[in-house]
Amino acid sequence: MSHPDCRLNLRPLGTPRGVSSVVGPHGVGASPGDKKSKNKSIRGKKKSIFETYMSKEDISEGLKRGTLIQGVLRINPKKFHEAFIPSPDGDRDIFIDGVVARNRALNGDLVVVRLLPEEQWKVIKPESNDKETEGAYELDLPEELCGSHLPQQSVKGYNDSPDVIIEAQFDDSDSEDGHGNTQNVLVDGVKKLSVCVHDKGKEDSDTPVTKDESTSMSQDPRALPEKSLQRSAKVVYILEKKHSRAATGFLKLLADKNSELFRKYALFSPSDHRVPRIYVPLKDCPQDFVTRPKDYANTLFICRIVDWKEDSNFALGQLAKSLGQAGEIEPETEGILTEYGVDFSDFSSEVLDCLPQGLPWTIPPEEFSKRRDLRKDCIFTIDPSTARDLDDALSCKPLADGNFEVGVHIADVSYFVPEGSPLDKVAAERATSVYLVQKVVPMLPRLLCEELCSLHPMTDKLTFSVIWTLTPEGKILREWFGRTVIRSCTKLSYEHAQSMIESPTEKIPEKELPPISPEHTSEEVHRAVLNLHGIAKELRKQRFVDGALRLDQLKLAFTLDHETGLPQGCHIYEYRDSNKLVEEFMLLANMAVAHKTHRTFPERTLLRRHPPPQTKMLNDLVEFCEQMGLPMDFSSAGALNKSLTETFGDDKYSLARKEVLTNMCSRPMQMALYFCSGVLQDQTQFRHYALNVPLYTHFTSPIRRFADVLVHRLLAAALGYGELPDLEPEALQKQADHCNDRRMASKRVQELSTGLFFAILVKESGPLESEAMVLGVLNQAFDVLVLRYGVQKRVYCNALPLQSHHFQKVGKKPELTLVWEPEDTEQEPVQQVVTIFSLVEVVLQAETAALKYSALLKRPGTNGLLGLQNKEEPDAGGPEA
Secondary structure, eight states, X not given: OOOOOSOGGGSOTTOOTTSOSTTOTTOSOSSTTOTTOSOOOTTSSOOOSSOOOOOHHHHHHHHHHTSSEEEEOEEOSSSTTEEEEOOTTSSSOEEEEHHHHHTTOOTTOEEEEEEOOGGGSEEBOTTOOOOGGGOOOOEEOOHHHHOOOOTTSSOOTGGGOOOOEEOOTTOSSSSTTSSOOOEEEEETTEEEEEOOOGGGOOOOOSSOOOOOSSBOOSSOGGGSOGGGEEOBEXXXXXXXXXXXXXXXXEEEOOSOTTSHHHHHEEEEEESSTTSOOEEEEGGGSOTTTTTOGGGGTTEEEEEEEEEXXXXXXXXXXXXXXXXXXXXXXXXXXXXXXXXXXXXXXXXXXXHXXXXXXXXXXXXXXXXXXXXXXXXXXXXXXXXXXXXXOOOEEEEEEEXXXXXXXXXXXXXXXXXXXXXXXXXXXXXXXXXXXXXXXXXXXXXXXXXXXXXXXXXXXXXXXXXXXXXXXXXXXXXXXXXXXXXXXXXXXXXXXXXXXXXXHHOSSSOOOGGGSOOOOTTSOHHHHHHHHHHHHHHHHHHHHHHHHTTOOOOOOOOEEEEEOTTTOOEEEEEEOOOOHHHHHHHHHHHHHHHHHHHHHHHHOTTSOEEEEBOOOOXXXXXXXXXXXXHTTOOOOOSSHHHHHHHHHHSOOSSHHHHHHHHHHHHHHHSSOOOOEEEETTTOOOGGGGOBTTTTBSOOOOOSOTTTBHHHHHHHHHHHHHTTSSOOOSOOHHHHHHHHHHHHHHHHHHHHHHHHHHHHHXXXXXXXXXXXXXXXXXXXXXXXXXXXXXXXXXXXXXXXXGGSOEEEEEEEEETTEEEEEEEEOOSSTTSOOOEEEEETTOEEEEEEEEOSSTTOEEEEEOOTTOSSSOOOTTOSSOSSSOOOO
């Protein structure tokens, strides 16, 4: 991960990547704010690189009049000079080209932009096959869409699946061929030279640098048809700095030893290319850093940006701390958490003082008079085997008339978290527990998460319950909400429940089950699980008949070495009937509570909406499916679900194609969002696209989501248990926005944690072989979905021992023909044609740099690994100097 400066002479120090070096012969001033700069312009002041931000008044006026547009900035992780904000009308994203146009905004910031004149818009050549015009999406599938979940932790069914981060189809490098580009583009009338700069770990190569084929401004864009233009803009204001302004990376000495800067500052080079490089005062650095910089080449540091002036290409920062060796789990994990602003500090004594002090704690006698006592009922939990924070329990009582009384019982967290208390404030700030591969960063102190609130078996617990009378087909006859006391009779894992479902008639041996309280028998629990499973199947069937959509994504689970904590192996997590059983009843409870709270407080309810897919990306996908001859119907969530379930057979090839298409379908999907019902005027926008229901919320996981705690308080007020929480609609919306932000960050962190462990697994246990399916073909590379591991990777032609390769379009379908070098001179070269949906064999192997791995194609007709003996290293995908 270390990126030594190997070609800093490519341009003056201080010129950020992708920015014109026309500022002046000496870069940008001798110091980030040094008044004695020798590099002033003739008029005696340093030349500004960035525009001054507009005033707040002008911004609000411009937004009102529609001359300015606001949106969340998304920087392409692999082409950091490209950024985008969503178009307010759901059409093609608005393009922001280069660091100057981005005007010091960072990824995730809420920015205001002004459109550039049309002659400066981005030209998209229709015949170009590099479809990165939408930029690299780090999309979040709402968990209601994907249903699988990280099995290592106490994560539950649908309702915790990490919203999947999906890399854009073509975003694995600075350009499609694995090399950086030099491109001349006119921006604001200045000729811009953006050079591949290798100190950021970009791909190195001796091949000639080529012009980017997807953006060319050599002809007047106004002469082109409308659809090949993408609106371009520049940032004029940052409304909200959502990015944490923290980054992990490496320290280097400045290149020019004779400059004034060299005596004051070191250069911090972030691992995330979307963050600028940062000047840090030498006094922050380790004492011997200047004399022994090489000792720190592989040390990971955290740096925080404190300022970024208009006349400096680099930001100013403070070194926060040294984390340890790059490539090791704990330093890398701490870096990920810090970059995404996750508070993993210990809870303060002020917060801990809010918890019950006399332990063991028992329920006060007066609580029993206020609650329905369900302690004699057969109630149990079903969770991952490693779970410690048990949010929810289920019960199912057969009634004499053939119907069932089914209960969902949720930990009554709001009882322990008084509104306005220091505990409430810290939970609201954290907003969610964050699940990593190896541990959890909890939203609430462990005493609450794992003891007081957790629904452990054979102990009295406070709960909030929804109880229905249901027919065997899942039709609701009656519904009751209220505070309850339960005593769970056993703690089932998903595996236990699954074995009960799979053995409906046989008694399961006691030794294969967890302890069950003496008041209930294993047969009673077994019967309840089977009845719940029967009803869940009907509920699920009906949901999909009613038009719900599910995009099951492959999810990785790791086995870790107990001693070292290193990953020993991994497998795709299987989502089975026991998971689906829990999911159906959690969905039912969430919908029931959404309707109940919204009926009572139409202006003050916290709901969760899921907007329909982005039009432009969906249209591209429709066009793609037509070209590939796939009979897909995208007219609604239900139609898409039907297409995905019915178009494909169940042989290996069909299942792989379904996996790839599911992956493609997930790209246009938008995030699901919490919102306050009183702030959104148009009730049609309340809908949940994936579930295809008018109202939805989160109620079932209050131990690990603050939104659910708020919903519990609203439900309590709706039932007359207490006052309506002291939140005006605007304040509730602000809290909803914060929950959305933290949820997004926690998903990113979860995904990065999985990526970290997978990269370490490849390094420790690789090379790993697997079948893969091609999901995109470019001129000199192609993208694959590696089926055994569910990861996407780009395979570069110039990393393979090929005699030649040739790209062409057959009709509209891209095709890459590879001609392999023969292994000995007697043989004829083997030809291999790669198209979308080709099934290929790939090898994942670690690269020289820490935590990087690449995918290589296996030579057709060989059993072993690739014939790479004639090359020391694959020369694309980035061996770093």
